[in-house]
Amino acid sequence: MSMTADARVVRTREALRQAMVDLAAERPLEAITVRAIAERSSVSYATFFRHYADKEALLADVADVLTRDFLRQVAPLLRQRDRLGAARSLCAYVEAHLPIHQALIAGGAGETVRAGMLRQAMETVAGARPTAPEGPLDDLVLFHVVSAILNLLAWWLRNRETVDRDTMAEIIERTVLTPTAALKRQPPAALDPAQAAADRAGAIDAPRRPNIAAATYRS
Amino acid sequence: MSMTADARVVRTREALRQAMVDLAAERPLEAITVRAIAERSSVSYATFFRHYADKEALLADVADVLTRDFLRQVAPLLRQRDRLGAARSLCAYVEAHLPIHQALIAGGAGETVRAGMLRQAMETVAGARPTAPEGPLDDLVLFHVVSAILNLLAWWLRNRETVDRDTMAEIIERTVLTPTAALKRQPPAALDPAQAAADRAGAIDAPRRPNIAAATYRS
DNA sequence: CCAGTTACGAGATAGTGTGTATCATAACTG
DNA sequence: CAGTTATGATACACACTATCTCGTAACTGG
Numbered sequence: 001m002s003m004t005a006d007a008r009v010v011r012t013r014e015a016l017r018q019a020m021v022d023l024a025a026e027r028p029l030e031a032i033t034v035r036a037i038a039e040r041s042s043v044s045y046a047t048f049f050r051h052y053a054d055k056e057a058l059l060a061d062v063a064d065v066l067t068r069d070f071l072r073q074v075a076p077l078l079r080q081r082d083r084l085g086a087a088r089s090l091c092a093y094v095e096a097h098l099p100i101h102q103a104l105i106a107g108g109a110g111e112t113v114r115a116g117m118l119r120q121a122m123e124t125v126a127g128a129r130p131t132a133p134e135g136p137l138d139d140l141v142l143f144h145v146v147s148a149i150l151n152l153l154a155w156w157l158r159n160r161e162t163v164d165r166d167t168m169a170e171i172i173e174r175t176v177l178t179p180t181a182a183l184k185r186q187p188p189a190a191l192d193p194a195q196a197a198a199d200r201a202g203a204i205d206a207p208r209r210p211n212i213a214a215a216t217y218r219s
Numbered sequence: 220m221s222m223t224a225d226a227r228v229v230r231t232r233e234a235l236r237q238a239m240v241d242l243a244a245e246r247p248l249e250a251i252t253v254r255a256i257a258e259r260s261s262v263s264y265a266t267f268f269r270h271y272a273d274k275e276a277l278l279a280d281v282a283d284v285l286t287r288d289f290l291r292q293v294a295p296l297l298r299q300r301d302r303l304g305a306a307r308s309l310c311a312y313v314e315a316h317l318p319i320h321q322a323l324i325a326g327g328a329g330e331t332v333r334a335g336m337l338r339q340a341m342e343t344v345a346g347a348r349p350t351a352p353e354g355p356l357d358d359l360v361l362f363h364v365v366s367a368i369l370n371l372l373a374w375w376l377r378n379r380e381t382v383d384r385d386t387m388a389e390i391i392e393r394t395v396l397t398p399t400a401a402l403k404r405q406p407p408a409a410l411d412p413a414q415a416a417a418d419r420a421g422a423i424d425a426p427r428r429p430n431i432a433a434a435t436y437r438s
Numbered sequence: 439c440c441a442g443t444t445a446c447g448a449g450a451t452a453g454t455g456t457g458t459a460t461c462a463t464a465a466c467t468g
Numbered sequence: 469c470a471g472t473t474a475t476g477a478t479a480c481a482c483a484c485t486a487t488c489t490c491g492t493a494a495c496t497g498g
Contacts, residue, residue, distance in 0.1 A: 021436045044476045111327035136381045147370040155362050162355045179398040217240045263447045
């Protein structure tokens with residue numbers, strides 16, 4: 001058995017990943033063909049398919065390497081519960097590898113890629129959080145935190161002239177991290193009828209609409 | 220000039236939209252070809268392109284009709300500031316047209332489609348909100364609210380057996396609507412250094428990491 | 439109801455990208 | 469150094485897109 005991968009394989013894979021990063025910096029993802037990747041990386045077209053099933057698989061690999069690299073750096077901050085520091089670190093990392101992140105987060109990356117990044121980040125955060133998962137809603141909160149951050153980053157990457165890095169980090173911390181951290185210090189409202197009723201009393205108690213009327217399309 | 224559209228046009232477009240809804244219920248979006256849409260709708264292949272530039276354009280039209288229909292229904296609740304009612308209405312509407320929403324929100328709908336739905340919802344919410352936009356950050360908050368809700372819905376549509384409609388509505392209200400509504404009653408933290416400093420003092424004041432170290436890919 | 443306009447169906451066609459197969463050659467590993 | 473394995477080059481079948489043409493059917497405005 002060979003524990004060590006063939007040197008040619010690691011070289012080829014790295015060349016393909018680098019070509020993907022380069023191309024993603026100069027055109028939208030949907031305009032990048034396998035042929036172009038092969039040409040740019042000086043790798044044979046047929047060889048591409050010996051390593052990746054399709055373009056998306058390569059992009060997912062690129063995202064995996066990047067995410068792993070970042071999570072390794074931010075891990076100590078997560079353990080220290082330094083939310084603002086973690087947010088700053090995130091924004092700095094994204095800015096340091098701007099073009100590829102614009103493609104991955106703000107560009108039209110396929111569902112496979114996004115799902116992979118999300119899952120990876122969720123697993124890491126889940127492993128670093130204090131309390132064990134206490135219900136089905138905990139997964140949802142975790143999902144909400146990670147994907148909301150990705151959304152804010154997507155907005156930032158499209159409007160980067162408006163907001164600088166540190167401000168963006170603070171926004172992330174104030175609109176996502178701290179509010180959801182506060183949720184844990186409160187009873188899980190959705191499953192507590194008394195709490196929910198108390199909340200409702202605070203708002204304008206509008207008449208509950210019966211339901212939806214006309215369905216536009218048959219289902 | 221003809222103010223009224225040709226009857227054949229509305230019939231053809233409706234047939235194409237309905238075919239898209241049907242097909243989206245039985246296979247992933249990327250597996251739906253223009254040929255299949257033409258066949259299912261009993262519309263000629265060439266005729267498809269007389270109405271839509273591509274598959275995405277048709278899907279965007281479908282999303283537009285649905286979103287418009289829903290926003291019309293939820294408008295009174297928005298005016299009454301009934302956040303929980305609006306969230307309930309949203310979940311009910313999504314559930315009433317489940318398959319197409321699974322494709323549009325949780326499935327791999329292209330960037331064009333998602334952007335269209337987002338823009339449409341943002342415009343409506345912006346029109347119905349109390350205060351006029353007071354800064355560049357207001358757009359970001361608006362974006363955050365709408366896209367975070369879409370994210371939560373995407374999660375729900377993939378784990379619908381876990382959480383019922385009313386619970387989901389409450390989650391949306393508690394994790395997105397109310398927290399962001401509360402933000403408006405506080406000074407906009409990110410641009411207020413004093414407030415930010417006060418916040419930081421509350422958290423564990425971790426040493427500020429200098430910056431990111433090794434770049435994996437050249438940029 | 440009719441004449442002019444317009445949409446539609448059917449079929450052909452060019453172009454592009456994907457994914458697989460084959461075989462000789464070069465490079466790596468142990 | 470010998471055996472194994474990755475790679476390069478090329479060819480090919482296939483699917484889908486997007487456009488064009490022409491004859492026919494349907495609709496609109498008067």
